[in-house]
Amino acid sequence: MKPEAPSAKKIRVLIAKPGLDGHDRGAKVIASALRDRGFEVIYTGLHQTPEMIVEAAVQEDVDAIGLSILSGAHMALFPKVKRLLDEAGLSHVLLTGGGIIPAEDARALEAQGFAKLFGPGTSTSEVCEYIERAVRERSSAGSA
Amino acid sequence: MVERAEGDLLERFARGERTACARLITLAEARDPRFAALYDRLAARTGHAHRVGLTGPPGAGKSSVVDQLLRHWREADLGKIGVVAVDPSSPFSGGALLGDRVRMSSRLGDPQVFIRSMASRDAHGGLAHASVEACDVLDAWGAERVLLETVGVGQVEYEVSRVCDTTVVVLHPGSGDSVQAMKAGLLELAHVFAINKDDQPGGERLAADLEEMLELRSDLVRERALLGWKPPVLRVSAREGRGIDALANAIDAHRRELERQGAFAEVRRERRAAHVRALVEATLHARFFGSGRGAGELGEELERGLDAGEGPYALAARLCARISGEEQQR
Ligand code: B12
Ligand SMILES: Nc1nc2c(ncn2[C@@H]2O[C@H](COP(=O)(O)OP(=O)(O)OP(=O)(O)O)[C@@H](O)[C@H]2O)c(=O)[nH]1
Numbered sequence: 432m433k434p435e436a437p438s439a440k441k442i443r444v445l446i447a448k449p450g451l452d453g454h455d456r457g458a459k460v461i462a463s464a465l466r467d468r469g470f471e472v473i474y475t476g477l478h479q480t481p482e483m484i485v486e487a488a489v490q491e492d493v494d495a496i497g498l499s500i501l502s503g504a505h506m507a508l509f510p511k512v513k514r515l516l517d518e519a520g521l522s523h524v525l526l527t528g529g530g531i532i533p534a535e536d537a538r539a540l541e542a543q544g545f546a547k548l549f550g551p552g553t554s555t556s557e558v559c560e561y562i563e564r565a566v567r568e569r570s571s572a573g574s575a
Numbered sequence: 576m577v578e579r580a581e582g583d584l585l586e587r588f589a590r591g592e593r594t595a596c597a598r599l600i601t602l603a604e605a606r607d608p609r610f611a612a613l614y615d616r617l618a619a620r621t622g623h624a625h626r627v628g629l630t631g632p633p634g635a636g637k638s639s640v641v642d643q644l645l646r647h648w649r650e651a652d653l654g655k656i657g658v659v660a661v662d663p664s665s666p667f668s669g670g671a672l673l674g675d676r677v678r679m680s681s682r683l684g685d686p687q688v689f690i691r692s693m694a695s696r697d698a699h700g701g702l703a704h705a706s707v708e709a710c711d712v713l714d715a716w717g718a719e720r721v722l723l724e725t726v727g728v729g730q731v732e733y734e735v736s737r738v739c740d741t742t743v744v745v746l747h748p749g750s751g752d753s754v755q756a757m758k759a760g761l762l763e764l765a766h767v768f769a770i771n772k773d774d775q776p777g778g779e780r781l782a783a784d785l786e787e788m789l790e791l792r793s794d795l796v797r798e799r800a801l802l803g804w805k806p807p808v809l810r811v812s813a814r815e816g817r818g819i820d821a822l823a824n825a826i827d828a829h830r831r832e833l834e835r836q837g838a839f840a841e842v843r844r845e846r847r848a849a850h851v852r853a854l855v856e857a858t859l860h861a862r863f864f865g866s867g868r869g870a871g872e873l874g875e876e877l878e879r880g881l882d883a884g885e886g887p888y889a890l891a892a893r894l895c896a897r898i899s900g901e902e903q904q905r
């Protein structure tokens with residue numbers, strides 16, 4: 432991905448760590464990789480409630496949210512983020528994430544409207560390319 | 576990115592919908608052609624908010640101080656507050672990691688607070704090109720106060736003092752560049768000094784040094800737009816929430832003094848003039864040099880001049896002459 436012309440709309444991504452999970456390496460690795468690929472990344476730090484995450488997404492008008500979780504609490508926290516996001520009128524926002532998420536949980540979440548979820552060992556370029564493609568697809572579908 | 580009709584957007588904005596507020600700022604940032612007309616319709620509703628700039632070296636605690644000010648003013652129930660926090664864009668990728676929100680979480684969820692992170696993109700001077708417009712959107716949203724945090728580059732950031740009513744310079748003890756930065760000009764632009772991290776040693780010393788410098792340069796202080804305003808030097812600790820009342824009061828006092836001297840309205844007019852000048856500059860730049868190498872009406876000519884080894888001044892003069900020649904023919 433080439434650096435874009437200054438007039439082009441940058442992709443804005445919120446990277447958030449829900450719950451009491453203190454593992455923040457993955458979130459930071461993904462945030463830095465996205466920055467290095469030309470994304471504008473809003474990082475909110477640790478210990479975010481679903482309410483805080485959705486409120487930040489509203490104010491920042493992001494194109495995508497990436498949740499990072501390794502604590503095992505994803506089935507309690509992720510669906511709540513999705514529900515609040517829909518209630519806030521932000522169903523168009525790409526909702527993705529990663530961390531320690533067993534395959535069957537990932538499938539269940541994807542069925543609830545989550546985009547692809549990424550586990551340990553994922554290459555950062557795969558994540559960047561995926562988010563860019565998915566956001567561009569959504570925006571062209573939205574404005575059509 | 577689903578766009579609804581612009582009229583709908585303004586309507587939702589007028590109802591106070593936060594998603595509409597956020598989208599207007601996005602359109603400003605993207606230099607969306609639709610923003611110009613929307614902005615002109617909002618402009619009439621701006622000018623009410625007290626615009627407070629916070630600048631100072633990286634890591635001085637600007638975001639943490641903002642967070643404490645939010646808490647102070649919101650606990651006193653003094654109306655809506657908007658925050659625009661600018662962080663640097665990477666000159667290599669064009670991307671940015673915007674981390675100011677990490678320190679601004681104490682009023683998250685408060686419907687009277689709206690915080691927006693912004694990348695500096697291709698702008699210099701510690702702000703982003705859309706910072707002013709974002710502040711205006713928040714002003715029109717009904718904010719009593721709009722706080723603007725600049726990129727902490729540790730250099731002079733005159734830009735912020737031009738676009739704000741009150742400029743707070745945040746310093747912290749132990750940063751070698753603090754005094755350096757003051758020499759470089761922060762002394763002239765500050766209306767209020769906040770010596771943050773006063774829970775650590777060195778605050779007293781830094782405050783004393785600063786007071787002394789201000790005393791020596793009292794001529795500068797006297798020449799400022801606001802007669803008789805002596806920038807207070809306040810020791811605070813954002814971590815412990817200490818000294819924040821005094822800081823908030825000093826900021827509010829500066830606003831009252833501006834109003835008393837009639838400068839509040841005057842500054843607004845000058846600010847709007849500066850905004851128009853900046854718009855003209857940006858439009859001309861885009862037209863003549865576009866966004867990339869060789870782009871715009873003069874981009875190729877520039878490249879040819881460089882290839883031919885023409886001196887920068889001579890080349891600039893020739894390009895300017897071409898512009899004015901073209902303008903005369905119109
Ligand atoms: C390092 C580590 C720690 C460090 C964390 C340091 C830090 N600041 O991050 C320390 C030592 C502090 C720690 C503590 C604990 N840990 Co630990 N820790 C690990 C370990 C070994 C590696 C995690 C890591 O940093 N990986 C490197 C990063 C880069 O990878 P990643 O986070 O997986 O991210 C990648 C992908 O998942 C994905 N991704 C991640 N986030 C996102 C987000 C988006 C948007 C996208 C697109 C992709 C994406 O992309 C990344 C790049 O490939 C894992 C085991 C493991 N192999 O995963 C256990 C592990 C996560 N820890 C575990 C546990 C139990 C704990 C403790 C509770 C232990 C204890 N009893 O005290 C504490 C809890 C701490 C807390 N407050 O939350 C368990 C979790 C079990 C579970 N979920 O069921 C694990 C899985 C170990 C295990 N097998 O039991 N831990
Ligand atoms: N000891 C102490 N640390 C503080 C205080 N205020 C902020 N910090 C710490 O200083 C670091 C920087 O704080 P920020 O508020 O992010 O500073 P900033 O000036 O906004 O930084 P940039 O936006 O990156 O330039 C953080 O680690 C804070 O926790 C304080 O009053 N005392």
Ligand SMILES: [Mg+2]
Pocket residue numbers: 637638639674675724
């Ligand atoms: Mg900051």
